[in-house]
Amino acid sequence: MARLLKTLGRRFVTFLEAAGEFSLFGGRAIRDAFRRPFEIQEIGHQIVEIGSRSVPLIIPCGMALGIVMSLHTRASLARFGASSMIPAALTIATFRELGPMVTGLLVAGRVGAGIGSELAGMRVTEQIDALESLAIDSFKYLVITRVTACVLALPILTILMDFSGLTGGLFSEATVSHISARLYVHRGFAAMRWSDYIPTTLKTAVFGFIIGAVSSFLGYTAKRGATGVGHAATQSVVLSSLLLILVNIILVKLTFFWFS
Amino acid sequence: MSRHTECLIHLDHVSKAFSRRAVIDDLSFEVWAGEAFCILGRSGTGKSVTLKLMIGLLEPDGGSIVIAGEEVPTLRRNDLLEVRKKIGFMFQDGALFDSIPLSENLAFPLRRHTSKPEKEIREIVREKLSEVGLEKELNKMPSELSGGMRKRAGLARALVLDPPILLVDEPGSGLDPVTASEIHGLLRELKERQGTTLVVVTHDAARVRGFADRLGVLDHGRMIACGTPVELADSRDELVRVLASGEEANDVVSKS
Numbered sequence: 001m002a003r004l005l006k007t008l009g010r011r012f013v014t015f016l017e018a019a020g021e022f023s024l025f026g027g028r029a030i031r032d033a034f035r036r037p038f039e040i041q042e043i044g045h046q047i048v049e050i051g052s053r054s055v056p057l058i059i060p061c062g063m064a065l066g067i068v069m070s071l072h073t074r075a076s077l078a079r080f081g082a083s084s085m086i087p088a089a090l091t092i093a094t095f096r097e098l099g100p101m102v103t104g105l106l107v108a109g110r111v112g113a114g115i116g117s118e119l120a121g122m123r124v125t126e127q128i129d130a131l132e133s134l135a136i137d138s139f140k141y142l143v144i145t146r147v148t149a150c151v152l153a154l155p156i157l158t159i160l161m162d163f164s165g166l167t168g169g170l171f172s173e174a175t176v177s178h179i180s181a182r183l184y185v186h187r188g189f190a191a192m193r194w195s196d197y198i199p200t201t202l203k204t205a206v207f208g209f210i211i212g213a214v215s216s217f218l219g220y221t222a223k224r225g226a227t228g229v230g231h232a233a234t235q236s237v238v239l240s241s242l243l244l245i246l247v248n249i250i251l252v253k254l255t256f257f258w259f260s
Numbered sequence: 261m262s263r264h265t266e267c268l269i270h271l272d273h274v275s276k277a278f279s280r281r282a283v284i285d286d287l288s289f290e291v292w293a294g295e296a297f298c299i300l301g302r303s304g305t306g307k308s309v310t311l312k313l314m315i316g317l318l319e320p321d322g323g324s325i326v327i328a329g330e331e332v333p334t335l336r337r338n339d340l341l342e343v344r345k346k347i348g349f350m351f352q353d354g355a356l357f358d359s360i361p362l363s364e365n366l367a368f369p370l371r372r373h374t375s376k377p378e379k380e381i382r383e384i385v386r387e388k389l390s391e392v393g394l395e396k397e398l399n400k401m402p403s404e405l406s407g408g409m410r411k412r413a414g415l416a417r418a419l420v421l422d423p424p425i426l427l428v429d430e431p432g433s434g435l436d437p438v439t440a441s442e443i444h445g446l447l448r449e450l451k452e453r454q455g456t457t458l459v460v461v462t463h464d465a466a467r468v469r470g471f472a473d474r475l476g477v478l479d480h481g482r483m484i485a486c487g488t489p490v491e492l493a494d495s496r497d498e499l500v501r502v503l504a505s506g507e508e509a510n511d512v513v514s515k516s
């Protein structure tokens with residue numbers, strides 16, 4: 001029993017240490033993002049890497065999500081004779097929650113693992129030390145650029161996901177009920193308010209920060225050679241996905257509070 | 261020897277521990293401008309850590325490290341980066357950036373720290389690579405280079421900003437004797453032609469004796485001997501004598 005308590009205590013202390021280190025890392029990322037030099041070129045490069053290269057993942061997933069949602073919504077609403085509400089239900093569900101959340105999780109999987117393993121690889125092969133030895137601030141050059149790119153790319157990818165979802169829903173509805181695109185869009189957006197759209201899209205910038213900061217933290221502070229690289233990649237996905245889901249609860253609550 | 265009059269590097273009672281294990285313990289030495297100082301020692305005695313402390317990649321737990329008149333551990337981030345522009349660092353495995361070609365590895369610091377036009381940057385890159393015999397590998401990715409080539413490329417990148425100080429980590433380790441001799445020859449040329457101050461970490465005294473002005477022997481993080489190659493080769497301490505002369509070890513037991 002004593003040994004169990006000791007182990008649990010040690011793990012709790014390790015967890016607190018890691019949480020503290022991550023808080024300092026995240027705080028430094030926010031502070032340094034507003035300090036010169038701004039590494040615009042590298043941020044642009046990272047937006048291409050993180051943003052553009054996620055597009056082939058986002059569009060088909062969005063369309064598939066729209067189709068599946070449409071099928072589920074139809075099955076439920078048709079029972080109550082409310083088939084005409086399907087476009088509105090789909091649009092609100094996609095824009096308010098599904099689009100942002102699914103985009104966040106997809107990017108956490110693709111980009112989180114990429115950033116984690118890339119930075120960890122650079123750490124264990126002394127490339128980060130080499131950057132520093134060449135008088136280049138590795139934190140600004142590697143971490144700030146990736147975090148900023150994630151913050152900027154996530155809302156754009158979310159918009160893409162939202163509209164891909166709507167397109168998938170339209171495709172599904174047009175096939176089943178022969179609804180015209182114009183009527184679908186009209187019904188879909190008739191019930192929408194800006195508050196259903198703007199805050200929920202902007203909250204994905206927070207998701208972007210979580211993904212960028214968590215995966216950069218795990219990669220930048222990696223140890224133990226190849227094992228460390230694998231660990232950083234896996235943990236980046238697990239932790240950023242988990243944090244994203246938990247932080248989303250707070251963000252949804254805040255959205256309802258401010259835009260009720 | 262007028263160039264050996266200015267102290268460029270001064271470590272004073274420096275200590276460093278990892279997980280409560282002392283790696284560097286009360287280490288002190290000086291290196292003069294234009295001098296080649298070689299730190300010898302067995303594996304795991306803190307040689308590479310010493311270099312990383314000097315360039316501020318690691319923070320010491322105690323003591324003072326002065327490089328080119330600046331107290332490195334107390335410098336603010338931007339001031340530390342300025343000091344680093346005066347120091348070249350050749351890593352043990354080259355530490356080339358593996359996502360960009362060799363030419364970009366060298367051009368990168370030039371683009372960051374100088375306002376030279378692109379044409380001039382390309383010329384400098386070509387010149388530096390030809391100095392280390394890699395002008396034909398210009399467009400190759402680091403993964404396409406052999407271990408020796410990567411080391412030479414690492415040396416070329418460390419020299420691309422023409423730093424007055426060069427820190428070199430194990431220049432000959434893991435290389436065949438011919439390639440190792442080539443790299444040591446490059447270091448000798450650098451010292452003789454450009455008067456670069458060298459701090460070379462190695463356990464291969466035989467090769468550095470050709471250009472080293474002084475040798476220091478590290479054991480368990482402590483400098484147990486320091487002097488000219490001739491002085492240390494005559495040392496009464498067998499570990500010092502073996503390391504400094506490069507002769508075969510015969511039941512050498514290090515001081516603990």
